[in-house]
Amino acid sequence: MNKDILICGVGGQGTVLASGIIAASALAEGHIVHSAETIGMAQRGGPVTSHVRIGADAYSPLIPFGKADLILGFEPSEVVRNIRYLSKDGLAIVNTAAVKPVTASLSGSGYDGTEMTAYLSSHTRCILTDGDKECQKLGSAKFLNILLLGIAAGSGDLGLQKDTLVSVIEKRVPAKFLEANMQAFLNGFEIGKTKGE
Amino acid sequence: MKEYVMGNGAIALGALKAGVNIACGYPGTPSSEIIETLAKRPHEGLHLEWSVNEKAALEVAAAAAYSGARALVTMKQVGLNVASDPLMSLAYVGVEGGMVIVSADDPGPISSQTEQDTRRFADFARIPVFDPASPEEAFEMIQDAFAYSEKYKTPVIFRPTTRVDHGYASVEASDTYVPKAYDGFQKDAGRFVIFPRLSYKNHGRMEERNVRIGEDFSSYKFNTVEGAASEKAVLASGISYMYAKEFLKDHPEVKLIRVATAYPLPESFLLKALDGVREVLCIEELSPYLEEQLLKLAGKHHLSVTVLGKLTSHVPAMGENSADGVAAILRDYLNISADPAVNDTTDLPELPVRPPVLCAGCPHRASFYAVKKAMAGEKTYYCGDIGCYTLGNSMPLDMVDTCLCMGAGVTMAQGFSHIDGDGKAFAFIGDSTFFASGITGVVNAVFNEADITICILDNSTTAMTGHQPHPGTGINLMGHDAGKISITKILEGIGLQKVVTVDPLDLDKAIATVKECAAIKGVKAIIFKSPCIAIEKSKKKCTVTESCINCKKCIRETGCPALTLADGKVVIDALLCTGCGLCRQVCPVNAIGGDEE
Known part of the structure; x- marks a missing residue:
């Protein structure tokens, strides 16, 4: 299997855990994996990306433009920022809840993500979900990464087995948050399964 | 057993496998995780320290290397400036045990003040430099670096870049650590006390030795030639080699030359690799180091080859290379039409800018x-x-x-x-x-x-x-x-x-x-x-009460990212807020409450 997955969002949203789980699951299924993370200054509220490349054919740690099979988008404008990576028949999974930068609050630009969501739905194959709303059902926005992972798994575009992902999540998530994370994954899986068809 | 690790983790695992006896460094992106990985793995018998700065780290390590121990020093590229005083002298004195100085470069720059090129520092100091292209290579190459250092009794530089440091791959890891046995320091004032007369003598020795190292590097396994013999060739190093390889996997008719040891230049290897080549495009980051070396080589040997790269504006002078940037350069060079599979992005909506900011509650x-x-x-x-x-x-x-x-x-x-x-x-x-x-x-x-x-x-x-x-x-x-x-x-x-x-x-x-x-x-x-909010987690939260007059002074004066507007009204993001209370103290009408558990 060759699969290129781009994860994007804003520093602090939990993108690194999501890419770690995808990489570990792919390894558990016997694939060769390479990935790359944004670390450093950008983590302080800046745009962050993780590139996960599954398969023996990947040399560059960064996915070339037009080659990503899947974008896991934690924030709508960040998906638009990275849209050139997505292949023409690729899928974008998008959390529609915007993260407003301080610059937008200061200038009163009114950025709320709706323009981004509209662009994405008219230009790409995508699954749009209000992650804030879904996470409220679970009591905390901290489950966004696992929710999005669940959607990716449910859509079928991730190319990894549900059971593999579940067992990796069990190992990676602290015990006291495991139950809520599992619920987030399963809720996401249903969304992905329904909307991905 | 294979383990999936960060490039910096692979460097640390390679150093452990080489039996490193002492490791010192000062934190700096993208190098910090090397020492951190060493601290997390079994390392009984290894002296490990975060030194007060890079100069101190290098000097501590030098004494260990004089004693025959294997020493690792880690820093980012600007850290090498701080350590340059001992480095320049140490290059003259040399070492007994293997000494590897990891200086991680940051093309972009992503988290640095400069786009300096450590390969030039190696050339300046007249000591060898290794340039890995992937975490897997870094794991092997750091072990080679220790071996070459000991063979030629010189400190060597190991130069990864951000994408190698922060890339992840599977390497053969072991939890068995066997420190190298060493004899200890043998007093020899004629060797270890730097004086003008010694420097004069050793300068000559270094230059003579570097010719031999260049010859040795000519058969080094990571200096490679791939693809068919072609008149138009590509020469790349480090991560740019991987970007070139990614593109050229569909174009095996093009010769791809990779140099993993920029200094001393593997001249015989290059002369052979350039045989029959009329034009060569150099793809590298930071500075046109190899490009200039090729120009020198072509002059020295009267080669009839055109050298292209940063100096001819075929490759950008600044910034980081990418898979796409390199693909575009190569398409242009090889007259290959653009890849139609890329989405058209001419009508993108205006994106919000996200400069990095101090965390909420910092x-x-x-x-x-x-x-x-x-x-x-x-x-x-x-x-x-x-x-x-x-x-x-x-x-x-x-x-x-x-x-x-x-x-x-x-x-x-x-x-x-x-x-x-x-x-x-x-x-x-x-x-x-x-x-x-x-x-x-x-x-x-x-x-x-x-x-x-x-x-x-x-x-x-x-x-x-x-x-x-x-x-x-x-x-x-x-x-x-x-x-x-x-x-x-x-x-x-x-x-x-x-x-x-x-x-x-x-x-x-x-x-x-x-x-x-x-x-x-x-x-x-x-x-x-006041402690960093990331180490002392606070459960306190501030909240905006009904007395808020929506003057937005809290946002205008503090710029805290937890303060945002929802439907035109000031709200505090409970996920980000740490209850530091700065906005509460700034508010002119006492409309912010909380900072309670």
Whole structure:
């Protein structure tokens, strides 16, 4: 299997855990994996990306433009920022809840993500979900990464087995948050399964 | 067993496999995780330390290498500038045990002050340099680096770049660590005491030896040629080689030459690789190092080959290369039409800009705000330094007028105080930076009668690079409690006019303290003490109450990312808020409540 997955969002949203789980699951299924993370200054509220490349054919740690099979988008404008990576028949999974930068609050630009969501739905194959709303059902926005992972798994575009992902999540998530994370994954899986068809 | 690790982890695992006896470094993106990985793996018998700065790290390691031990030193590229004094001399003296200096370059730059190229530093110091292209290679190559270092009794440089350091791959890891056996230091003043006569003699030896190393490197396994013999060839190094390989996998008719040891240049390898080549495109990052070497080589051997690259504007002079950037360069070079599979992005909506900012609840925000309020209307010079608090420059704080290099804040504030007696000069320096290179500046300021206020932003950690311990935090990397070295006592010992500690989150008191110190002539220090929010997690939250008049002063004055607008009204993001209470103290109508559990 060759699969290129781009994860994007804003520093602090939990993108690194999501890419770690995808990489570990792919390894558990016997694939060769390479990935790359944004670390450093950008983590302080800046745009962050993780590139996960599954398969023996990947040399560059960064996915070339037009080659990503899947974008896991934690924030709508960040998906638009990275849209050139997505292949023409690729899928974008998008959390529609915007993260407003301080610059937008200061200038009163009114950025709320709706323009981004509209662009994405008219230009790409995508699954749009209000992650804030879904996470409220679970009591905390901290489950966004696992929710999005669940959607990716449910859509079928991730190319990894549900059971593999579940067992990796069990190992990676602290015990006291495991139950809520599992619920987030399963809720996401249903969304992905329904909307991905 | 294969383990999936970060490139920096692979470097650490390779060093352990090489039986490294001592590892020292100073944190700096993208190099920090090497020492951190060593600390996490079984390493009984390895001396491990976060040194106070890169110069100290290199000198500690040099003594170990004189003794026949294997020594590893880690830093980022600008750290090598700090360590350059011992490095240049050590190159002349040489070593007995293998010594590898990892200097991680940061094309972009992503988290650095400069786009300097460590390969040039290796050339300048006349010592070998290794340039890995992937985490897998880095794991093997660091072991080779130790072997070459011992074979030629010279320190060697190992130069990964960000995408290798922070890329992940599977490497053969082991938890068995066997430190190398070594004989210990054999006194030999004629060898280890650098004097002009010794330097003269060794200079000649180095130049003669480097020719031999270049020959040795000509058969090094990571200097490779792929693809068919072609008149148009591509030469690449480091991560750019992987980008080129990614593109050329569909074009095996093109010759791809890769140089993993930029200095000393593997001349025989290159002469053979360039046989029949009429035109060669050099793809590298930071500086046209190999391109210039090829030009020299072509001149020396009268080769009829055109060399293209940064000097001919075929490759951008600055910034990071990428898979796509390199693909575009190669399409242009090889006359291949553009890839139609890429989405058209001509009608993208305008994207919000996201400059990095201080975290919500960061005590540095409160410290900067207190100084700003206290000095309102005064002529000021705000000299920043290297760390999270460089972000104090962003709006609306706008509290960093200068930032140059580690420790420069203190000395530059001194410079402004001498050149303009009417202005109030402030230096902002973090606790780790203070220990790294701030202390000498304070001594200089006192001795030379400066009139400055030094603001030490003490959050009890090295936050920007991932929360490494430092002399002020007590516990060292050997896990021992060495006792916290007191910044207050150091400053008192130097003899400042006043040294005072204040909690920046107590805004009124912090403002009063700044006013008081600024009014005193001479060198004063205010230690703004409050822990980094990432190490002391707070459960407190602030909330906006109904008395909010929506004046937005909290947003306009603090710029805290937890404060946003929802339907035109100020709200506090409960996920980000740490209940620091700065906005509560800024609010003119007491409409922000909370900072309770």
